[in-house]
Amino acid sequence: MDIIRKSDATRLKANLPDYDQFCAGFHWEDAERLLDGLSGGKLNIAFEAIDRHVIHGRGDRTAIRWISKDGARRDFSYVELQRETNRFANVLNGLGIARGDRVYSLLGRVPELYVAALGTLKCGAVFCPMFSAFGPEPVKARMEIGGARVLVTSHSLYKKKVAPWRKELKGLDAILLIDAGDEVESDMHDLPSLMAKAATEFPVAATDPEDMALLHFTSGTTGRPKGAVHVHRAVVAHHLTGKLALDLHPDDVFWCTADPGWVTGTSYGIISPLTNGATMIVDEAEFDAGRWYGILESEKVNVWYTAPTAIRMLMKAGAALAKGYDLSRLRFMASVGEPLNPEAVIWSNRTFGMPFHDNWWQTETGGIMIANYASMDVKPGSMGKPLPGIVAGIVEKHDGTVREASRPMTIGQLALKPGWPSMMRAYLHEEERYRKCFVDGWYLSGDLAMRDEDGYFWFVGRDDDVIKSAGHLIGPFEVESALMEHPAVAEAAVIGIPDETIGEVVKAFVALKPGHEGNDDLMLDLLGHARKRLGPAVAPKEIAFRNNLPKTRSGKIMRRLLKARELGLPEGDISTLESDEK
Ligand code: ATP
Ligand code: MG
Numbered sequence: 001m002d003i004i005r006k007s008d009a010t011r012l013k014a015n016l017p018d019y020d021q022f023c024a025g026f027h028w029e030d031a032e033r034l035l036d037g038l039s040g041g042k043l044n045i046a047f048e049a050i051d052r053h054v055i056h057g058r059g060d061r062t063a064i065r066w067i068s069k070d071g072a073r074r075d076f077s078y079v080e081l082q083r084e085t086n087r088f089a090n091v092l093n094g095l096g097i098a099r100g101d102r103v104y105s106l107l108g109r110v111p112e113l114y115v116a117a118l119g120t121l122k123c124g125a126v127f128c129p130m131f132s133a134f135g136p137e138p139v140k141a142r143m144e145i146g147g148a149r150v151l152v153t154s155h156s157l158y159k160k161k162v163a164p165w166r167k168e169l170k171g172l173d174a175i176l177l178i179d180a181g182d183e184v185e186s187d188m189h190d191l192p193s194l195m196a197k198a199a200t201e202f203p204v205a206a207t208d209p210e211d212m213a214l215l216h217f218t219s220g221t222t223g224r225p226k227g228a229v230h231v232h233r234a235v236v237a238h239h240l241t242g243k244l245a246l247d248l249h250p251d252d253v254f255w256c257t258a259d260p261g262w263v264t265g266t267s268y269g270i271i272s273p274l275t276n277g278a279t280m281i282v283d284e285a286e287f288d289a290g291r292w293y294g295i296l297e298s299e300k301v302n303v304w305y306t307a308p309t310a311i312r313m314l315m316k317a318g319a320a321l322a323k324g325y326d327l328s329r330l331r332f333m334a335s336v337g338e339p340l341n342p343e344a345v346i347w348s349n350r351t352f353g354m355p356f357h358d359n360w361w362q363t364e365t366g367g368i369m370i371a372n373y374a375s376m377d378v379k380p381g382s383m384g385k386p387l388p389g390i391v392a393g394i395v396e397k398h399d400g401t402v403r404e405a406s407r408p409m410t411i412g413q414l415a416l417k418p419g420w421p422s423m424m425r426a427y428l429h430e431e432e433r434y435r436k437c438f439v440d441g442w443y444l445s446g447d448l449a450m451r452d453e454d455g456y457f458w459f460v461g462r463d464d465d466v467i468k469s470a471g472h473l474i475g476p477f478e479v480e481s482a483l484m485e486h487p488a489v490a491e492a493a494v495i496g497i498p499d500e501t502i503g504e505v506v507k508a509f510v511a512l513k514p515g516h517e518g519n520d521d522l523m524l525d526l527l528g529h530a531r532k533r534l535g536p537a538v539a540p541k542e543i544a545f546r547n548n549l550p551k552t553r554s555g556k557i558m559r560r561l562l563k564a565r566e567l568g569l570p571e572g573d574i575s576t577l578e579s580d581e582k
Contacts, residue, residue, distance in 0.1 A: 004355050010375075059079030064111070066110075067281065089205075107154060114270060176189050233421040257305070294325065303334075308339065337554060341480065371383070381481065447461075468504055492511075509545075553578050
């Protein structure tokens with residue numbers, strides 16, 4: 001696969017030093033000094049995101065540009081955001097919410113969500129965002145685990161998703177409805193009326209850097225979601241990784257398309273762009289290729305952060321659509337959440353004149369760990385290299401201990417040396433599950449990967465998803481990427497099916513691009529293409545066509561569900577399941 005070289009001009013525009021220069025002599029304490037902090041060694045995420053800019057005379061810049069479903073725009077300057085979040089913090093105070101109390105949101109991407117998130121942090125309470133599309137059960141389970149005291153939601157979401165079990169949840173003191181009007185019941189409040197009465201001044205809580213700030217549930221791709229605990233110190237990593245891995249500069253117009261219900265939508269959809277003084281775009285609507293290009297054009301987006309599932313849908317919509325828009329303001333594009341197929345990197349380079357830069361991280365790591373930097377040549381299909389201050393390794397397990405692989409391109413667990421600021425501090429109420437992530441001084445990610453001789457990391461598959469066939473270890477990503485090269489394929493998911501003679505055989509599920517029909521001829525063509533690309537040992541033996549693939553709310557393919565169904569096993573936890581059409 002050809003390397004995408006960065007020209008000197010690109011490097012210069014990114015204004016970033018060389019990768020090796022970054023890493024040499026890096027200390028997290030230096031990164032901490034990029035922020036202001038509060039007196040006495042205290043630190044508060046919301047202060048760094050908002051108030052700091054106002055103090056430094058940058059309050060009139062646009063912090064958030066919100067685009068409603070019907071296309072209306074609403075801007076919040078940093079100083080306006082300061083006032084609104086102060087009001088919200090005062091509202092919480094008025095309800096008796098204290099440091100460490102849990103405040104949940106169940107909202108679409110409306111301005112109130114962003115105000116609630118930052119206002120909660122200002123008040124020293126803990127914020128836990130949930131996808132508004134979750135059903136009643138996942139909402140209840142998350143609120144129970146975290147011990148919710150306050151829920152911010154809308155009238156209709158409340159009725160559908162909370163009212164059915166409301167009486168069963170003890171400790172939930174207040175429900176703040178963003179649109180209650182006169183229809184308020186006893187423990188419910190109309191948020192706009194409370195906000196209107198609240199003062200616009202608030203002394204930001206002097207939180208300790210190690211105080212809990214955010215509770216984020218994992219995506220539930222591999223099983224029951226875990227509640228990862230993050231602290232205020234995480235802001236140091238959010239800030240620096242935004243600069244380095246997303247090339248964020250003050251005054252950039254930045255669009256992270258993720259919903260805050262997924263960790264990406266909080267770390268990089270709220271905190272990082274604001275600490276870096278950018279203008280962040282929030283689009284209330286769901287994915288639509290034309291709408292997205294329209295936003296990139298009209299808002300003059302410079303930096304764009306999205307996910308492979310969206311990129312594959314853009315590819316499905318075709319390059320011609322993209323060419324119809326003026327995207328000349330785009331300077332940097334990045335992707336996270338799933339492996340980014342080489343085909344997608346090459347397609348984006350051809351279509352936009354620059355590639356999507358893949359980066360890797362997890363809910364647990366709180367921020368980007370491995371990335372393709374603006375100043376670095378891109379090897380399509382690789383996640384890039386570890387950020388400064390991050391020690392990543394490929395480790396192999398031997399009788400309960402782990403050892404770092406010495407040879408390049410060895411497949412092993414992707415592991416990290418703990419010590420960066422945004423590392424989770426716990427899985428809430430699941431000490432054993434948390435403890436098991438650490439062996440011999442390494443945090444084990446649960447992903448399998450390889451490192452090449454240049455230090456680039458390559459994703460192989462989730463530990464649970466890797467297929468063992470006739471002595472080969474097959475990563476689903478490699479097979480899916482090969483299928484993606486076929487012009488008819490929009491998406492692919494690959495699983496292993498138990499087989500008596502060779503251990504497992506590879507089966508692929510494929511969704512097609514418009515204009516293609518899943519018939520026997522296409523199946524034979526695809527099988528032939530895969531065999532030619534991968535060899536008979538690795539290529540799928542069987543292909544099933546589907547309208548789409550089962551995915552989590554954060555857009556991740558749920559291979560375990562395809563496998564469970566195939567084997568007639570229980571489906572397991574599907575609380576985060578989204579698209580799923582045969
Ligand atoms: P759960 O832990 O509940 O099964 P999840 O792991 O999908 O869900 P997240 O924390 O949202 O929850 O996702 C992190 C995972 O997403 C990573 O461990 C990895 O498997 C995958 N991932 C994220 N970015 C990339 C990437 N750039 N390349 C490959 N995989 C990625
Ligand atoms: Mg995970």
